[in-house]
Amino acid sequence: MSSKTTTTTDKKQAILDSALLLFVSKGFNATSTASIAKAAGVATGTLFHHFSTKNDIMSQLFLSIKQEFANNMVSNTQLSGDIEKDANNLWQKAIDWAIAQPLKQLFFLQYSMSADIxxxxxxxxxxxxxGFVVELIEQGKQQGIIANFPSELxxxxxxxxxxAAIRFFTDNPQLGSDEQHRSASFKLFWHAMKAQ
Amino acid sequence: MSSKTTTTTDKKQAILDSALLLFVSKGFNATSTASIAKAAGVATGTLFHHFSTKNDIMSQLFLSIKQEFANNMVSNTQLSGDIEKDANNLWQKAIDWAIAQPLKQLFFLQYSMSADIxxxxxxxxxxxxxGFVVELIEQGKQQGIIANFPSELxxxxxxxxxxAAIRFFTDNPQLGSDEQHRSASFKLFWHAMKAQ
Amino acid sequence: MSSKTTTTTDKKQAILDSALLLFVSKGFNATSTASIAKAAGVATGTLFHHFSTKNDIMSQLFLSIKQEFANNMVSNTQLSGDIEKDANNLWQKAIDWAIAQPLKQLFFLQYSMSADIxxxxxxxxxxxxxGFVVELIEQGKQQGIIANFPSELxxxxxxxxxxAAIRFFTDNPQLGSDEQHRSASFKLFWHAMKAQ
Amino acid sequence: MSSKTTTTTDKKQAILDSALLLFVSKGFNATSTASIAKAAGVATGTLFHHFSTKNDIMSQLFLSIKQEFANNMVSNTQLSGDIEKDANNLWQKAIDWAIAQPLKQLFFLQYSMSADIxxxxxxxxxxxxxGFVVELIEQGKQQGIIANFPSELxxxxxxxxxxAAIRFFTDNPQLGSDEQHRSASFKLFWHAMKAQ
DNA sequence: GATGAATGAGGCTTCATTCAT
DNA sequence: AATGAATGAAGCCTCATTCAT
Structure with missing residues (x-):
């Protein structure tokens, strides 16, 4: 009985997975819906049974990756109140995720600014x-820990x-376990933000 | 006879200008060569006299904008040897250019990471x-002015x-004349880079 | 147990009803089997339990409407032998039906000549x-009541x-109760047919 | 130099001609744009260079045939003022055209009521x-020659x-030269219209 | 150099129909 | 009987590019 549910989920997920790989490696426009379907092992029609449009695949992919990332950031996270420590924790978590999910990270880097979305x-x-970054910044400014620069900036x-950080660690995953690079990455960021 | 040359230049430039506008507003793939030609006021065939390929337009556009930017950065610039001061000068120049050329800046933001190029x-x-940034960084590290972090990072x-800075000032051009924002923008950057 | 039978009939009829509405309003080809099923409140598969083919829906619809019309024409009708009177009776009956069943009438007007059937x-x-009209005409010609023109004509x-008459009264149903229009409609017809 | 003009006209006309034949013989929806292009001896792209849409072909075809028919009706026609005589002239001209242009006539019969247009x-x-028929009718009614029935009717x-007349003569073109049928056709019409 | 009609490969999407549940 | 996910053939249309004028 779980098989029915599983089958449905599998096909839609397979399409998303294939789309992710192809969009990242060939670009959105160089990827035909036919090639996505073929890579996912389904018929063209099936693709359009689950997604109304090629753009719809893109949107759902974008949102689902964003969601996954967000889930990763909040899971097992409890803020200590020490803003620098909390910021460091979050920063390292983000890097961990980028290293663990290089395809999704590349997708995000490539399409965050693109007209294809x-x-x-x-x-x-x-x-x-x-949203949650905005809050942390405001709090830090009030505590005099973060520099009193315009918030939007x-x-x-x-x-x-x-x-920049995730681009670096996505490009150099082997340095993900190098303590020097990881701490330098956060320090760069923190020195910029903190009140002098 | 100069008129002929001028005309030619004009048409090629008109094509590049139209392409810039359309690529930024609609995206590379949503922009047809026909629409570029129409916007430029020339025939489709003319476009292919000046550019061998649609991708060729993209490449030439990318390179010419990069070149313009580079020219802007080196013109009237003489390094003083005081690295912070030089960095600030360059930083402000870059922001000036971003504000003066928002379309070109947007083009650059959109396509720097894109598979379309x-x-x-x-x-x-x-x-x-x-290249020249790399040199500045090395120099600053040797002088102990810039933090001793891995250079690639x-x-x-x-x-x-x-x-981030040009995105901010391209989106908020009116803040380009606000001294507070401009100096904050550089300080953020400089605090990150400088040795503590 | 009668409910089961009833349900079946209902679904088939619901499909025919929805098809009628959609074929008339959007045309045969612009109407997908999926949209018919949806409008009828059944699954796509159900539609193909009752009809072997999309064309089969069309055929059955056409025949059932023709049959309904034929039944209407013969019910309570007994020919008096007075051909003009009989013709008038039939003519008015046809108009009554057209006004009572505008959708079916429109369907008939639209598809009688169409390649879709x-x-x-x-x-x-x-x-x-x-068939029965042919007989009436022959009879009328023999009695010298109907003009001696070629029968096919x-x-x-x-x-x-x-x-023309039903098109007029389908388009102007409010005139269906106007005696002047109804009698004029028959007179036009009859003056054409009758021997001078 | 006429060749250029001719070529252009030829291709567009060839497409219209092929479309006419195919629409009449197979129906609008059973006729693919590819088959029209092939029959016209041009590439698919060429078809869409001259017509924005498959429906656009239909529309232009419909309008051009209507125009041809209208031109035929007014050419060499001068109204005598004798309404019966004028009506007869027009009626016979219409039949002549139907017989001379059976394809166009069939197209008209098939699509005048169709949702495909x-x-x-x-x-x-x-x-x-x-328009011009409406005028004739009004004039005839004022002169007491045409029956005082509601004009719309x-x-x-x-x-x-x-x-009905053109359907008959399109189906039986050999009877087009039979004086009996032609005069009967008009008499049927005229007896209906004229005041008794 | 300039033009724009012509090309045809290829893309996205629709849809009638099937079939396992 | 009923369901609706799955199928894949086929259709309409777009578009980069060519070429004769």
Missing amino acids: DVAVRKQAMTSIL LLENCHGQYL | DVAVRKQAMTSIL LLENCHGQYL | DVAVRKQAMTSIL LLENCHGQYL | DVAVRKQAMTSIL LLENCHGQYL
């Missing part, structure tokens, strides 16, 4: 993800450094 | 642009913060 | 329906005027 | 064509009889 979807995902800078 | 072209442009972080 | 089905229905003209 | 196009064509009846 529906603007509404992108915005929704971004704000929902960045801090947020954008935070985002930019995060992208 | 020929890999070879992208790599070449990147290294040639980042420093470079990637530098790039990430630069992208 | 199986030729064999169409021909069979036509001749069976027109008379039949075709009769058909054309009939279609 | 854009409603706006159909309505526009119909009213523009029927007269118009619809006129249209219905016309369709």
Whole structure:
């Protein structure tokens, strides 16, 4: 009886998995729906049974990866109140995830700014993800721990450094276990943010 | 006879200009060569006299924008030897350019990571642009002014913060004349890089 | 137990009803079997339990409507022998039906000539329906009441005027109770047919 | 130099000609754009260079045939003021055209009521064509020559009889030269319309 | 150099129909 | 009988590119 459910889930998931791989390796437009279906081992029609549009695959993929990332960030996380320590924990968690899920990370790096993703979807995902960062920054500023720079600028800078860090560790996964690089990565970020 | 030359230049430039606008607003693949030609006021055939391929337009556009940016960065610039001061000068120049050329900046933000640009072209442009930054970093480390972190990490972080800054000022051009935001933008960057 | 039988009948009828509405409003080809099933409140598979083919729905619909119309024409009808009076009775009955069943009438107007209906089905229905008209015409000519024109021409003209009349009253149902229009409609027809 | 113009015209015309034949023989939906292009001896792309849509072919075909018919009706026609005589002239001209252009006539018979033609196009064509008939009817009623029936009914009846007549002569072209059938056809029509 | 009609491969999507449950 | 996920053939249309003028 679980087989029915499983089958359905499997096909839709297989399509998402194949799409992820192909979108990252060949780009959105160079990837035909036929090739996605073929790679997923399903018929073309099946693809359109689960997704209304090629763009719909992209959107659902984007949202599901964002969600996975978000779930990873909040799981087993309890804030200590020590902002630097909490920030470090989150930073390292993000790097761990980037190293563990290089494809998803590359997808995110490639498509976060792309016109291939529906603007509404992108915005929704971004704000929902960045929400908790905004809060941490405000708190840090009030405690005089984070520099008193304009918040929007801090947020954008935070985002930019995060992208740089995961790009680095996605490109150099073997350095993911090098303590020197990992701590340097956080220090760079933290020195920028903290009040002098 | 100069009119002929001028006309030719005009048409090629008109095509590049139209392509820039369309690529940024609709994306590379959603922009047909026909629409570029129409927007430029030339026939489809004319477009293919000046560019061998649609991808060729992209490449030439990418390279010409990179070149313009590079020219802007080196013009009237003489390094003083004071690394922080030089870095600040360059940083502000980059922001000025981003504000003056929002379309080109957006193009750069959108396509720097995209599969739509020929890999070879992208790599070449990147290294040639980042070359002088690499040198500055090495110099700063030797002088003990820049933190002794792994250079690759420093470079990637530098790039990430630069992208964040221009994204911010491209999105908020009116803040380009606000001294507080401009100095904060550089301080964030510099605090990250400098030796503590 | 009667409920089961009833349910079955209901579903088949629901499919025919939905098909009628959709075929008339959107056309045969713009109507998908999925949309018929959905409108009827059944699953796609169910539709193919009752009808072997999409065309089969069309054929059965066409034949059932023809049959309904034929039943309407013969019910409570007894020919008096006075051909004009009989013709008038039949003519008014046809108009009554057209007004009472506008959807079915529109279906008939739209598909009587269409390539979307199986030729064999169409021909069979036509001749069976027109059969009694042929007889009336022959009888009228022999009695010198109907003009001595070629019979095929008379039949075709009769058909054309009939279609015009029901088109008019289907489009203007409120005039169905206007005695002037109803009698004028028959007079037009009758003046054409009768011997001068 | 005429060759260029001719070529262009030829291709578009060839597509319309092939479409006419295929739409009449196989129906609109059973005719693929590929088959039209093939029959016309052009590439698929060429078809879409001249027509924006498959439906656009239909519309342009419908309008051009309507126009041809209208041109035929007004050419060499001068109304004498004797309404019966004028009506007869027009009636015979219409039959002549139907016999000379059986394909176009069949197209008209098949698609005048079809959902395959854009409603706006159909309505526009119909009213523009029927305009001059409306005038004739009004004039005849004022002179007491045409029966004092509601005009809308007269118009619809006129249209219905016309369709019946051309259907008959399109199906039996050999009877087109039979004086008996031709005069009977008009008499049927005229007896219906004229005041008794 | 400039033009734009022509090309045809290929993409996205629809849909009638099947079949395992 | 009823369901609806799955199928894959086929259709419409787009578009980069060519070429004759």
